[in-house]
Amino acid sequence: MSDPIRVLVTGAAGQIAYSLLYGIAKGDVFGKDQPIILILLDIPPMLPVLDGVVMELQDCALPLLKEVIPTDKVEVAFKDLDAAILVGSMPRKEGMERKDLLKANVAIFKSQGAALDKYAKKTVKVLVVGNPANTNCLIAAKSAPSIPKENFSCLTRLDHNRASSQVAMRCGVSANSVKNVIIWGNHSSTQYPDVHHCLVNVGGKEVPAFDAVKDDNWLKGDFISAVQQRGAAVIKARKLSSAMSAAKAICDHMRDIWTGTSEGRFVSMGVYSTGNPYGVPDDLIYSFPVEIKDKSWKIVDGLTINDFSRAKMDATAAELVEERDTAISFLSV
CATH class of the missing domain: 3.90.110.10 (Lactate dehydrogenase/glycoside hydrolase, family 4, C-terminal)
Known part of the structure; x- marks a missing residue:
């Protein structure tokens, strides 16, 4: 077995992550012989839900899953990452104009890009899922100047x-x-x-x-x-x-x-x-x-x-x- 890779999923208490985490932990993404440390980031009010997700992952008894780390702290979440899947974003609410949505997400992805720049490996592969995904991805990439822009992609x-x-x-x-x-x-x-x-x-x-x-x-x-x-x-x-x-x-x-x-x-x-x-x-x-x-x-x-x-x-x-x-x-x- 090779050394475990560190994989971050943000918005980890949400419904996309709930469908996603099992596939990653089972080996469907990074390979059937690649051990994984899963880091799950969400906002403080979601931590009790996240604890339930961690329990379920433990109860799956998956041989590749070496550790699960739930957190609301960027210095924990982004440390030494091999892969980052940025699912969490501010959703569009009723009556919200697109520019308001952009403004809220710029703040999120600017801080996450800065955290990648400060804590993650320079080889980290970053996938942005949270919408508006293309522009959120661009902001994250611009906020992480020491990581090649080629390492960033968004989900289409x-x-x-x-x-x-x-x-x-x-x-x-x-x-x-x-x-x-x-x-x-x-x-x-x-x-x-x-x-x-x-x-x-x-x-x-x-x-x-x-x-x-x-x-x-x-x-x-x-x-x-x-x-x-x-x-x-x-x-x-x-x-x-x-x-x-x-x-x-x-x-x-x-x-x-x-x-x-x-x-x-x-x-x-x-x-x-x-x-x-x-x-x-x-x-x-x-x-x-x-x-x-x-x-x-x-x-x-x-x-x-x-x-x-x-x-x-x-x-x-x-x-x-x-x-x-x-x-x-x-x-x-």
Whole structure:
């Protein structure tokens, strides 16, 4: 057995974490022979709930789980981390304007970025889940100047999985028969689910998604809006936001960072946009198609972008630029 790695989950008493922690502790993310020390951070009022979560993790009797540390203190939570999954954020409340939401989250992710900078390993891999995830991730990265920006990413894998599943259901195939959908841009209703480079395995042969689906109007219309609005649809039906599917997407995202993507397959991640090949403005966390090897991501280069895609990619970039500029205005406050 190798030495244990230290993995932090914030918002650890919440419903996403409740679905997430078992998968991490069981070995679904970092490997079946990788011991883990789980650090669970939440706000002081949630500590009694967190104690219950710790008891449940202990009661799972998982061989890889060496220690569970519940805390409300950043100096404990961020110490010597190998991986940080930042789930906790300020949720949007009724009557709250987006700029108020941004302001509250800038304060949270500025302090967490500073804590990463001060206490975590410089090799730490940081995944931001709490919304608005792209901009929260950017603020955390800017607040941790000694950690490479390439070590920060935000979750758009849930949108990627949703898009793959929609195509699979439409074609009557399993979800793993669909590969290389792309989520461009922001984890918001402006995101662009793109299937122009997607392949579907139909009867043992890979064919382009447009040929497999045979309904261009759906792929350019209802499919896109279904993926963009899926989170809202879950809330409307369940009266709670996505938890099980979000936890699965977090596991997928971190496992791919740790173990790499398979040959010929790419995934969607929100990553730092400096010098990217698709004309997206620099200094954003923007979702791109990436391939991962040796715990390093690389944006997939050379994909052709038609006018339809270009317009949607630019629209979500414009939203991210506005979010970034608003958030940065709060950084010095």
